[in-house]
Amino acid sequence: MVLSKKVDKWVKKDRWIASLSNGETIFEDCRPINPTWERLAEYVDKHDLSITQLRVQIGGLEVKLPKNQEGYIQKKKAWTTGATGGCKLCVGYVQGGLAAIHELSSDRSSTTVYVKDPGEPWVIYNSEIRERLHIDNMFKLKD
């Protein structure tokens, strides 16, 4: 599984950075394969890891999310009116079924929205929650 553990040629200036429970740091990359977030989800699942913190560097600013949440969210939002348009980098975290998501633009504007936990693949849960979800799914399959 290919991930950037340091700033290399695949890592752009505007990016998210995930700190993992084994001390590793993963940088969002732009490899022409599936999204980094998906690869990270596979990686933490395979090695039974959690994201301990997620931060974003955009427009020369860094935004840090609270540590050790139940799960972290990452997605992009593209929009257009025909006259104007853009792309926002959205990061957030989940607690108790709710999500706080910060929508950040490279012009340094930001909006925070509170929504229901959107679930996987948008959320990468910590290992404890993932284990619980897997057990729940096993019971559902048995039903």
Added chain:
Amino acid sequence: MSTTIQWAGGAGTPVIQPAASGGLNTCGFFGSAFGFSIRVGEFNNTTYRTTADGTTDGGALPNLRWANSSGAYVASELVATELLEVSNAEATLNVLLTTDNAVKTQNASLRAFDRVAINNNPSGVTIYAAEIAKDSAVRGSGDVSWTIIAGSGSVLSLADQTTDDFTEHNYYIGLSATPTSIGEKTNLAMYFETEFL
């Protein structure tokens, strides 16, 4: 990441140019032919790519005319077609999201607004919209019925595309317009947004 959103007719042509171009950047609804008006309470018989002032014929876009809550007259047909039987190429618009990396999308939506603020209703016109999703002979899986879209109060939600990762995501949208008063209507624009991984 380089991300673009392109607006075009259902078959991918003609491409509606970005507004900043000052060129053929508008989807215009007309009566029986280009430049002809639509009577109050009636619906578009033709749809064209045009300029912001609606004076230049930039080529026909596929026309869908509202027939009933779940049907449309496709092009010049006299018998209504169920929205689920309208093909992608017959949709008024094809909105194409292109990304560098293959991605999944969710929460895509389209809204009509007054060109001032995306939360405002369009002025002097009612817009009916439906997602079209029929790319084969099989019955489509888009919207069964039309939705009146108006500002943030009523938006057209488009299906999530999460089964696999792609660098191109296409959305096909049927639109039909009816004026609520006489006179040219220019306080109308479309806003599209989508989320992706």
